[in-house]
Amino acid sequence: MARLNKKTVTAATPEAKDYFLWDDSIPAFAVRVWPSGRKVYVIHYRSGGRLRRYTIGQHGSPWTADLARDEAIRILARVHTGENPADKRSDDRKAMTVTSFSRRFLDEYVDVHLKPRTRGEYRRSVELFIVPKFGSWRMADLSRAEVVEFHGSFRHIPYQANRTLGVLSKMFSLADLWGIRQDGVNPCRGVKRYREERRERFLTRDEYARLGNSLDEAAEDMPEAARAIRLLALTGCRLREIQTLQWAHVRLDEAELRLPDSKTGAKTVQLGTAAVDVLKATPRLPDNPYVITGRKAGEYLTDLQKPWRRIRKAAGLDGVRLHDLRHSFASDALEMGADLTMIGRMLGHSDIKTTSRYAHLKRENVKRSTDQVAQRISSALTDARIQA
Secondary structure (H helix, E strand, O other), X not given: OEOOOHHHHHHOOOOOOOEEEEEOOOOOEEEEEOOOOOEEEEEEEEEOOEEEEEEEEEEEOOEOHHHHHHHHHHHHHHHXXXXXXXXXXXXXXXXXXHHHHXXXXXXXXXXXXXXXXXXXXXXXXXXHHHHHHHOOOEHHXXXXXXXXXXXHOOOOOHHHHHHHHHHHHHHHHHHHHOOOOOOOOXXXXXXXXXXXOOOXXXXXXHHHHHHHHHHHHHOOOOHHHHHHHHHHHHHOOOHHHHHOOEXXXXXXXXXXEEEOOOOOOOEEEEOOHHHHHHHHXXXXXXXXXXXXXOOOOOOEOOOOHHHHHHHHHHOOOOOOXXXXXXXXXXXXXXXXXXXXXXXXXXXXXXXXXXXXXXXXXXXXXXXXXXHHHHHHHHHHHHHHHHHO
């Protein structure tokens, strides 16, 4: 035991198991030290014949030892009057509305654990769909029936309906983890998603030729966009991987891009000679770390969709998306004999299931090869009959 203050709490070092450092002036007040180094102020008290533990808060802003001690005194005073603070906190949690929970969800989960683009998608689902519908509802009251009705109201936009259902499902999982829902039920579980048709488009050699001409013309007045699109076509990279590519991640001598972060984490992208040539011809600006530079000093080109619409229109590729360049890269690799495992490595897939979407292209190659072999054998059989 020791008087808990900034010095004693800071000096408390983690051990193999969590332990309590008790305050010598208020025996029920302690700081719990976890093996991870996390330190949490707590009090122990008896209510209804049972020993209870109440968590005040984690050491650090706003909780200091002195503030936590003052809070412990207030809570213990309530205990002496017969109140159980843990039950009161549980009631408060159960009363939390979807609006107030959403704020915590965005602050403590979305902004902390998700990548920037995914954050935007989650915020869109929360702010445009979930809160407008359920904002005043209590998280603890939402049932599967309400979720099914909610999901069904967006059947006209099935992709968004499914994405929003996924976000809502994560919210319910965290509500259970954080003690706001205590029934152990996720109302989203079992709700049938709408069928999503994969929009896959693969460029032909003629379309590549038209795209190349269009890129050559666009290079005169929007060179950065043209260069970015050419790299997307030549590498199979995702849009953001090229958009935010920095020179520090480029290894021309080794023909590699060493990306510290991507949708699937850090990865190395192997470069073909054509992609290396594009990078070698790309000017480097002394005050900008990015390969594809934007209009603002030190920034990358943030909008590629607008120039892409202009370039694809000139090439007669209406409806083709930038992401279809990645699909086409995979398609060409399969055409040249690469197997799905290799394609997955080239594209940086973390799961072979993601690459398996191209399996039907492999079957088409096998079918074509089978037909060629059969035709050759049939021709030989015909020749043999003629000679006889």
